[in-house]
Amino acid sequence: MSHFGRSGPPDIRDTFSLLVLNITFRTTADDLFPLFDKYGKVVDVFIPRDRRTGDSRGFAFVRYKYQDEAQKAVEKLDGKLVDGREIMVQFAKYGPNAEQIHKGRIVEPVSRSKGSRSRSPRPRYRDDSREKNYRKRSRSRSRGRYEKERHRSSGRDRDRDRDRDRDYRRRSRSRSRSHSVSPDYRKDRGRGRYDDERRSRSRSFGSASPARRSPSPRRSPSPRKTTSRGGSPDARNHKERSPTPKSVSPRHGADSRSPTPRSDTDV
DNA sequence: GTTGAGCGTT
Numbered sequence: 001m002s003h004f005g006r007s008g009p010p011d012i013r014d015t016f017s018l019l020v021l022n023i024t025f026r027t028t029a030d031d032l033f034p035l036f037d038k039y040g041k042v043v044d045v046f047i048p049r050d051r052r053t054g055d056s057r058g059f060a061f062v063r064y065k066y067q068d069e070a071q072k073a074v075e076k077l078d079g080k081l082v083d084g085r086e087i088m089v090q091f092a093k094y095g096p097n098a099e100q101i102h103k104g105r106i107v108e109p110v111s112r113s114k115g116s117r118s119r120s121p122r123p124r125y126r127d128d129s130r131e132k133n134y135r136k137r138s139r140s141r142s143r144g145r146y147e148k149e150r151h152r153s154s155g156r157d158r159d160r161d162r163d164r165d166r167d168y169r170r171r172s173r174s175r176s177r178s179h180s181v182s183p184d185y186r187k188d189r190g191r192g193r194y195d196d197e198r199r200s201r202s203r204s205f206g207s208a209s210p211a212r213r214s215p216s217p218r219r220s221p222s223p224r225k226t227t228s229r230g231g232s233p234d235a236r237n238h239k240e241r242s243p244t245p246k247s248v249s250p251r252h253g254a255d256s257r258s259p260t261p262r263s264d265t266d267v
Numbered sequence: 268g269t270t271g272a273g274c275g276t277t
Binding site for chain 1: 274275
């Protein structure tokens, strides 16, 4: 019962998902459970972790049974120092069933046949309460961006933009800002989730011209060095150093980013 | 061993 997220979503009928950000990478669901459970009934706590390393991503999802409790936890736990870090608690907007989520509340798609369900209006809280909290922090880095998008588009369009933006940040976001974006951001792909598959496929097609990134500096770029063994061309070869321009393809120079400019065809 | 904007799994 202590392991949340291990057995997947237990039961989400009318639970309010809270997003906990800014948590340390060492914080686990077990650590947040007692913290959030103190302010209300926590149905489930889930902390997304990396598929490869398995490390926490730095944020967790806490599902409350009632909104009032969730709201309370947001106001109480939001900005709380956890593990030496100030966590940010806010209602989850997006998610697996973002379309079914309303202000953090997850409604079940089923039970739709009967029209007796009616719409349960919630003339209780409003975004104003939340906004006030956000204003207090005033440390939001790119929170304003969201508001802008909200005003710009609405409905499904928003989802599209959201997805795009998310993906972009996923790749752009490097381990550390200080190091900027390294040319060898391959490792950074770790956060790319299953996008790797897509990438791999593209690479497979480009197998026609492999050994482009790593032409094995150890071995000579010229496979036909039969005469170089016992001949004078050895010295000459050393001078040229580029007997096969096609191997390195210095034409584009920094083409390391796009090894296959014709990837459009393989798509 | 590291990192720090953000939105999730069996």
